[in-house]
Amino acid sequence: DYYVDKEFGTGAVKITPAHDPNDFEVGKRHDLEEINVMNDDATINEKGGKYAGMERYEARKAIVKDLEEQGYLVKVVPHTHAVGTHDRCGTTVEPLIKQQWFVKMEELAKPAIEALKSGELKFVPERFDKIYLHWLENIKDWCISRQIWWGHRIPAYYCDECGEFVVDRHAPEKCPHCGCTHFTQDEDTLDTWFSSALWPFSTLGWPDKTEDLDYFYPTDVLVTGYDIIFFWVIRMVFSGYEHTGKSPFHTVLIHGLVRDSQGRKMSKSLGNGIDPLEIIDKYGADALRLTLVTGNAPGNDMRFYNERVEASRNFANKVWNASRFIMMNMDENIIDEPSHDLFTPADRWILSAANTLAKDVTDNMDKFELGIAVQKVYDFIWDEFCDWYVEMAKFRIYHKEEAPEAANCALWVLKTVLAQGLKLLHPFMPFITEEIWQHLPHEGESIMISEWPEYDEKLNFPKDVESMELIMQSISAIRNRRAEMNVPPSKKAKVIIVTDKTDVFKQGTAFFEKLASASEAVVQTDKSGISDNAVNVVVPSAEVFLPLDELVDKTKELERLNAEKKKLEGEIKRVEGKLNNAGFVSKAPQKVVDEEKAKGEKYKEMLEKVLENIKSMENM
Secondary structure: OEEEOOOOOOOEEEOOOOOOHHHOOOOOOOOHHHOOOEOOOOEEOHHHHHHOOOEHHHHHHHHHHHHHHOOOOOOOOOOOOOOOEOOOOOOEOOOOOOOOOEEOOHHHHHHHHHHHHHOOOEEEOHHHHHHHHHHHHOOOOEEOEEOOOOOOEOOEEEEOOOOOEEEOOOOOOOOOOOOOOOEEEOOOEEOHHHHHHOHHHHOOOOOOOOHHHHHHOOOOEEEEEHHHHHHHHHHHHHHHHHHHOOOOOOEEEEEOOEEOOOOOEOOOOOOOOOOHHHHHHHHOHHHHHHHHHOOOOOOOOEEOOHHHHHHHHHHHHHHHHHHHHHHHHHOOOOOOOOOHHHOOHHHHHHHHHHHHHHHHHHHHHHOOOHHHHHHHHHHHHHHHHHHHHHHHHHHHHHOOOOOHHHHHHHHHHHHHHHHHHHHHHOOOOHHHHHHHHHHOOOOOOOHHHOOOOOOOHHHOOHHHHHHHHHHHHHHHHHHHHHHHOOOOOOOOEEEEEEEOOHHHHHOOHHHHHHHOOEEEEEEEOOOOOOOOOOEEEEEOOEEEEEOHHHHOOHHHHHHHHHHHHHHHHHHHHHHHHHHOOHHHHHHOOHHHHHHHHHHHHHHHHHHHHHHHHHHHHHOO
C-alpha cells in the first residue's frame, strides 16, 4: 500500500500494515524513490524484481504471460479510455510520482475575490464573473514546478553537504544549517503561468521602483480569451495584489475563440488551423483584422470563413478607391473651408451623419461593443459616404470650371468627412487608414496620435438629415422598381413626384436625374397630367410615378417575356420527364432526385411570374 500526503502534495511513502499514515510528519520530505517502479527512460527499475531492466511494453507482456501461466488471469477485456500522448511524436506518456513545489493559495485568493466583489475589477461581459469566482472560491494549492528543459528555474538551492535547501532570489553564499558553500540548484522549472502571472509589473522593472512602473502600473484593460481566465487572469490578479498591493488592471475584456467554418476549435490534431500569415499575404492584415472584430460580441466564439475576409478586403478597396477619387480631384490645390452658407442640404446631411457617427462609435467603444462600433463605421463609409454622398458631389466637382466655389465646397466636405471616417476606422484597419491619411492635408505625424473625432452640436442638422433621407428613400424605391421591370440604367424615363413637401423634393431634382436615371424630375402636389398606365412607387411623404411607355418598349418586352416563357416551359417539361421515369427515380441517388424536384418547383414559380408580367404588358 502507498500513502500520499494530499494536504501538501509533498510526495508519498511506502508503509506496512504496522504503520499508520497519521504517523508521518506533515510537510516532511519523504523519499519518493520508494514508490516509482519505472525509471525516467521508461524501463523497469530494481523494484520490479524479475522484470527489472525491461522496457515498459516488454514488461507488460511478460507480466500478462506470467499471470496466465500461473493461473491468475481470468480474462482479457478491451477497455476504451483516455491515454495521454506526446503531441509531436505520439509516444504514450507515463505518469510518475515526483517531488513537486506548491504555492499555498488560500490567503492569496482572498484579495482577488474581494477585488471583483468591490468593483475594483470587472469583467466584460459580466457573466464571466462566475467563472472567476468559481475558481478562486474553490481553489487548490498550486503546483508550480515542471520537469521540462525550458522556463525559469525553481529558485531553490540544495546544500551539497547536508541536503537542506534554501529558497531565495539568489544562490546563498553558505548553508544556514551546516555552513557549506557548495549548492546545487533545483533542476525543475516554474510553471509557465507562474512567470506569465508576473508580466504586468515584471516588465516594468519590478521589484525596483522604476519610472515605468510608477507611470504604467496598474495597467488599464486586459483583453484575453475565456479559456485562460484561470490560467492567466486570476494568477495575474492575485500576484499583483501580493507583490504590489494593487490589481494589475481594472477591466478584463473577454473575447471568444476563433473556430473553423464547421465550428470546431482549431487544433494540430484536426489539422484545421489557419495560418494568419497566409491570410494576410492573400487579403491583407487590415482585412483579417476587420473580419475578426466585425459581427462579433464580447465573449462569443466566431467561425472563420475566407469569404468574410474577402468581403473585408473588398471594403478596403472601396475606401481606397473613394480616397483616390477625392485626392485626384483635389489636385495640388489647397481646399479652403467654405462659408457655411454655401453648404447644400447634401453637405449638411453628410456632415451631420459623420458627427453623429463619432458620438455613436465612441459610446460603443467605451462599452467595449467593438463589433457594433466597427459596423457603424463600415455602413457609414460604404453606404452613406461612398454610395450616396460621393455620387452626389460629383456634379459640382465635374463643373468646377463653371462654379469653383461650389466645387471647393464639395471637395472640402469630402476631405473633411473622409479624414473623420479614417480616424474612426483606424483602430480596426490601421494600415490603410494611415497610408491614406498621410496623403491628405493634415497636422501631426501620424493618424494614430491625431485628435479623436468628437461630437459637435454645431454640425447637427436634423432638418437636412430628414430631407435627404426622404430623397434617398425615393431614389432607392425607383431603382428597385426599375430593376423589377428589368429596365437598364441607361434607359432614361420621366419621374413625377406627388407630395406636400415640394420644397424638400425640389432640392433633390438633380439627384433624381443623376442617381435614378430620370430624364426629368417633376415635383407637384396632385396627380394631374399623369397617365393611367404609369407605374407608381409609394414612399414616405410622397408618391412617385414613372410613365410606363417611357420605361418599356411594349413589343420588345413581350418578345422577351414570351421567349422566357418558352424556355421555362421546356425546363419544366424536361424535369417532369425525368421524375416520371421510373428508372431514373429508382436508380438515381435520393439527393439528385430531390434536386430535380426543387428545380421543377423553382421553374414553376418563375413561369407564374412571367405569365403575370405578360398579362400586365398586354393590358398596357
